[in-house]
Amino acid sequence: MNTLKSILFILVLLVLSACAPVSPAMETPAPLPTLTPAPVAIADSAGMDPAAVVETFYRWYIDYNSGPLARNALRDGVLVETGYLTAEYLARIDEALATFGAPGGAVDVILWAQDIPDSVEVLNVDREADRAQAEVATSFAGHKLVVDLQLIDGRWLITDIRPQIEETAGGPPPASQPTAVTPAVGDGSTAQPVTVDLGDGQLYRNEEYGFQITYPEGWAYRENRSEPGQPPIGPESLVLNVMFMPQEWADAMDNRSGPPGPNTPVIAPFSLEVTVGSPETFRDAYTVATESEPMVINGVPGAREIDRFSDTLFILRYAVSHPGRPDVHLMLQDPISGFPDRLTDNEATVQQFAAMVETLEFLD
Numbered sequence: 001m002n003t004l005k006s007i008l009f010i011l012v013l014l015v016l017s018a019c020a021p022v023s024p025a026m027e028t029p030a031p032l033p034t035l036t037p038a039p040v041a042i043a044d045s046a047g048m049d050p051a052a053v054v055e056t057f058y059r060w061y062i063d064y065n066s067g068p069l070a071r072n073a074l075r076d077g078v079l080v081e082t083g084y085l086t087a088e089y090l091a092r093i094d095e096a097l098a099t100f101g102a103p104g105g106a107v108d109v110i111l112w113a114q115d116i117p118d119s120v121e122v123l124n125v126d127r128e129a130d131r132a133q134a135e136v137a138t139s140f141a142g143h144k145l146v147v148d149l150q151l152i153d154g155r156w157l158i159t160d161i162r163p164q165i166e167e168t169a170g171g172p173p174p175a176s177q178p179t180a181v182t183p184a185v186g187d188g189s190t191a192q193p194v195t196v197d198l199g200d201g202q203l204y205r206n207e208e209y210g211f212q213i214t215y216p217e218g219w220a221y222r223e224n225r226s227e228p229g230q231p232p233i234g235p236e237s238l239v240l241n242v243m244f245m246p247q248e249w250a251d252a253m254d255n256r257s258g259p260p261g262p263n264t265p266v267i268a269p270f271s272l273e274v275t276v277g278s279p280e281t282f283r284d285a286y287t288v289a290t291e292s293e294p295m296v297i298n299g300v301p302g303a304r305e306i307d308r309f310s311d312t313l314f315i316l317r318y319a320v321s322h323p324g325r326p327d328v329h330l331m332l333q334d335p336i337s338g339f340p341d342r343l344t345d346n347e348a349t350v351q352q353f354a355a356m357v358e359t360l361e362f363l364d
Helices: 012-019 050-065 087-100 247-255 279-284 347-357
Strands: 120-128 131-138 144-152 155-163 202-206 211-215 219-225 238-246 270-276 291-297 300-308 314-321 328-334
Touching: 050 120, 050 131, 050 144, 050 155, 087 155, 202 238, 211 347, 219 247, 238 247, 238 347, 279 314, 279 328, 291 314, 328 347
Parallel strands: none
Antiparallel strands: 120 131, 131 144, 144 155, 202 211, 219 238, 238 270, 270 328, 291 300, 300 314, 314 328
């Protein structure tokens, strides 16, 4: 999924152009050439093993994004032309770019880095039947990726790419007694409980999946549903994504037309996702949490998790299952707390979302 996204809606160029003084007549400069996507020249993957698929794809990707023309495969929308990624994974990438702003911006979801490495190397491949997982190292010191592949119609296709998170000494955090949910700001550590006024509040109620939640006064929500015959919104088990955000963010999102450009302000709404299936299916829909601790959300046992991309970047999420419907699971995600650029001037908004999580209630 998905950013990864700082929330800015100031149309600086328009303001500057409106306020600029009138200049004397000048000779009109020649227009700059328009960049067009470069042809996708990549070897046919037929007959390649998983390691060769990963190495070939990354050689092409690095070459495409390097050089003086400043091309960007995410922005140009050419990944689909390679034939190396599954349609489902491409749809998840497109959804992430549409939701979080400029492709190729702060986080590149193919490289999970801000710069382009010189090279990549496949260190190891674990293969079982029609599934494979490759461990990849880039030329950046200590930077590794995990690439999942699936054998489909005789070809190995990439189904997911994520950063490899090294376990800290001592392993995962020890289990503790459940605690009330508290917002985490800045570093992923548990903060002290904060009393936040949601105003009169507004109720989002979903009878189909049996829950309701109160979101702050002055906020809005947008829904994405999994519909037959339509592109998937994520893994097959993901049936509903509800994005919650201040009204001004929603207005900016609604007024945006076409794919975001390289300078498009990023919109990173909070989200509530519903998956249907077994607990194992629910966990398979998300990357393994780097850190996790049990907690209670309005009387229901759940977990507070950190999905860490690096030492300084992470997504905070809250996982909980419907106590009366064992096949319904909810994941609430905060994509702001773990991104310093996004967090600036949005501390109060993060605290509002944390208070909102506490109002989650399951229906009989």
